[in-house]
Amino acid sequence: MRKLKESLKPGAPADLAGVHDLRHDPFRRGSRASARRRPARTASEFGRGGWFATRFGVGALSAGLCAAACSGDAAGPEPDPAPTSPPFAGTIFIDPDIITPTDPTTLLELSYVGQESRTMFDRRVDDWVTVSAYLFDASFSDGLTIEVQVNPEFGTSAAGQTAAELYAAAIGRLPTALRRDVRTVWIHQGVQPFGGGNDNILIHTGQADLYVADGILEETLVHEAAHTSLDASHATAPGWLAAQAADPTFISTYARDHPTREDVAESFLPYLAVRYRADRISASLRATIEAAIPNRIAYFDGLALEMDPID
DSSP states (O other), X not given: OOOOOGGGSTTSOOOTTTSOOOTTOTTSTTOTTOOSOOOOOOGGGGSTTSHHHHHHTHHHHHHHHHHHHTSOOTTOOOOOOOOSSOSBSOGGGSOTTSSOTTSOOOEEEEEEEEEEEEEEEETTTTEEEEEEEEEEEEEETTSOEEEEEEOGGGOSHHHHXXXXXXXXXXXXXXXXXXXXXXXXXXXXXXXXXXXXXXXXXXXXXXXXXXXXXXXXXXHHHHHHHHHHHTHHHHTTOHHHHXXXXXXXXXXXXXXXXXXXXXXXXXXXXXXXXXHHOGGGSOHHXXXXXXXXXXXXXXXXXXXXXXXXXXX
């Protein structure tokens, strides 16, 4: 049974950027800057002329390209220039079908261990809390294990297990490389942002319900698990910084505004989409990603990451 790491206990140097904070991001569901709930989006709405295009101007860009292509110029349209601005605000919204609930999971077993004291971060109080958590050991087919710690506010171990099974199965759909350093999962109620880092993924179930409605629960977990398993080794690595400098732009304004903290996590989901889910995304989305971050894509390629069960 895993114990909470000493570095996470109250009083230790608490880098709460490690418990990833998206509350200031106006495009994140449930953020304080976006209080009004948006309706669930279909896959088509993330396409060229849908909601995402309307919000971020992709439709206007497409219309401009069409006008150039149809102008009668005998030489034909000029090749698209390399982008100079991030194409997205945040990448968890780019397509809801990159990983879906019907995809295979590596979760093999979830067993109830009992109740024991655990210290977890709870965004509702913006602080660490110590509770007698319901504990579950999750085992995965690639040999990884995670202790899932559920706030006793769920009332019974059975209710805690229902929540633990749901999110452990979703986490099991992420590639091994993203689960490699995930030792614990914290589950609370409430509509608060998820978090990644500190060998952990933080989940608030009210927020999770909104992600499920938008079809992006797994996509959000990719982002958070990238914080947990990739940031420490790559966010300031010379090769990554060289890729940043060589690429024409960042993949999102969120990554641009927080290049050390967010660029790896924001870039990994688009990388996964173009390399392993190209059949699920539009050609235009793939082209946009490849034009924006070609060197970051090459960097991820060079890591030879373990991608089971994605690949």
